[in-house]
Amino acid sequence: MMAKTSGDIKFNNGQRAFHTHNKVAAKSSHTKIAAEDDNRPKLRLGFNSVNQIHRQLLVTADEHATSGYDSGFDAQDIDQLSDDMYWLINNEKFSIQGIDIIDETTKIPLGIHTKTNGANTISLDEIEHFPEDLNIYLYDKELNISHNLKESDYTIYLAAGSYLNRFEITFIEQATLANTEFENNKIDMYFSNSENSIAINNPSSIYIESIQMYNLVGQSVFNLETKTKKVISHIG
Template sequence: MKKTTCLLVLICAIFFVELSAQDIQRIYLNFETNTGFQRQLLLGFTPDNVATDGYDYGYDGGTFNDYADDFGWIIEGNSYVIQGVGEFNTNKYYPIGMFLTNSVDVTVSLAELNNFEEDIDVYLYDVELDSYTLLNASNFTQTLQADNYIDRFYITFSTTAHLEINNNLLSVEDNEVASVNIWYSKSNNELYVSGIFNSAGALLSLYSLEGKKIIEEKISKEEHTLNTSEISNGIYIVIIDSDTFSQSRKVCIAN
C-alpha cells in the first residue's frame, strides 16, 4: 500500500511537470519548524477547470510519511502535498493543515510562482487572529502549541476572503461539527474526544494512513476517551461519524 501511495505522489508531480506546455500555473509553499523539519507544498491551477477543489485522482498527492510534525493541503478532511484545482481565481481560498505533536516555531514562506503572466498576491490568513500575511513580502512565523490545526489557516489571494471563510465556519458550527475537539495525551496514553453530538451512538473510528481500520467504538456522550496503550506508535486518522455530520482529524500516537 505504501508503495502505491508513494507512486501516486510521484505521478502527480510528473503530471504537473509534463503539462507545463499547457501553462499550468503553480504555487510552491515551504513549511519549516525550528526543529529542522521541512515540507514543500504544490498548488496547481489547471486550464479549462479539468481539476476541482475536491479530491481528483491523478491531480492530488497525499502525505504518507509518519512525521511528528507535518503540513498539508486539506481536501475533504485529508492531508495532501500536491493539490490540483481549476483555473486561478482571486476569490478562491484553500485550507492548509498543521499537525503538531510538539510546541514549535513554524514558518510558512512562498517559494515560487510559476507560469503566471503577472505576479499575484499570496496571503496566509489566520482565522484565530483574523490576520493576513502577504507571503510575497514576508514569511509567516508563529509559535504554535502541539495540536491539529485544520480550520485555522488558509491560503488566499485577496484580503476579503475572510468574509466567506468565517461564514462557512459559522455554518459548520451551526451543524455542531466545529464543536468537536479531538486531541491526544502522550502522558496518559489516551485519545480524547469532546463536543456536542446531535445524535446518540456516534462512531469513533481509528484508521492507519494505509486505510486499515484499527478500532471502532460507539460514542454515547459529549466526552469520550480511547485508551491507546495497545496501539502502535504512528500517524492515524480519527473519524467521527453520526447521523448529522462526519469529521476527521490526523493524530500522532506516541506511547
C-alpha cells in the same frame, strides 16, 4: 551473404549502425518540449517547523481539476512527518493538489500539526506562471491576519497539536474584509492611560461572547469570557 571470391570478411565499429541513441534523443526532446509548454500556474508552499523539519506542498491550476479530490491530480500525504503541513481535501491530507482556477475567489484550506511548542514558518518557496498583480496570502483565522507571502515569510508560535481549521491560502486580503465588518458594527477599543487598561465601547449592544488578545508571535496573553451585550468599560 554471398561472395564471388574466397577470403575473410572483417567488420569494424565504423561500419555499425546505432539506432538506439536516436530513439532516446527523440524521446528526451519530446519531453523537454512538453515541459516548456506547461504554462499552468503552480505554487510551492514551504513549511519549516520548530524542530527544523521542512515540508513542501504543490498546488497547480488545471481546467480539468476541481476543488475536491481528483485522481491524477492530487497526491495524499503518505509519509506524514512528526511536524507537518498539508492541503485539506474533504478532511484528508494531501501534499499535491490540483484545482480548477486560482483567482481572488480561491481559498485553499491548509492543515498543520506539530509535536512541540514553538515558532513555525510558512514560506512561498516558488511560483510559476502567476499574474504579477495577484498576491498570495496566508490567512490566520484565529488572529484575523492576512499575511502576504510574496513580501515575507509568516512565522507563528504554535502550541503542540493539530490545526485543521485555522489556516488557508487566499489571493485577496481576508483580514481587510473582516475588519470592515467589525468597523461597521461600531465596536471601539482603545487603551486608557488614566486607568492603565483597555476600554471597549459597545454602543450597538452587539453580543460579545469572549475577548482574546495575542502578542506579536501569536501567543495568547489574555482570555476573558464575557457573554454580554453591555458596554465593557475596562479590562486588563
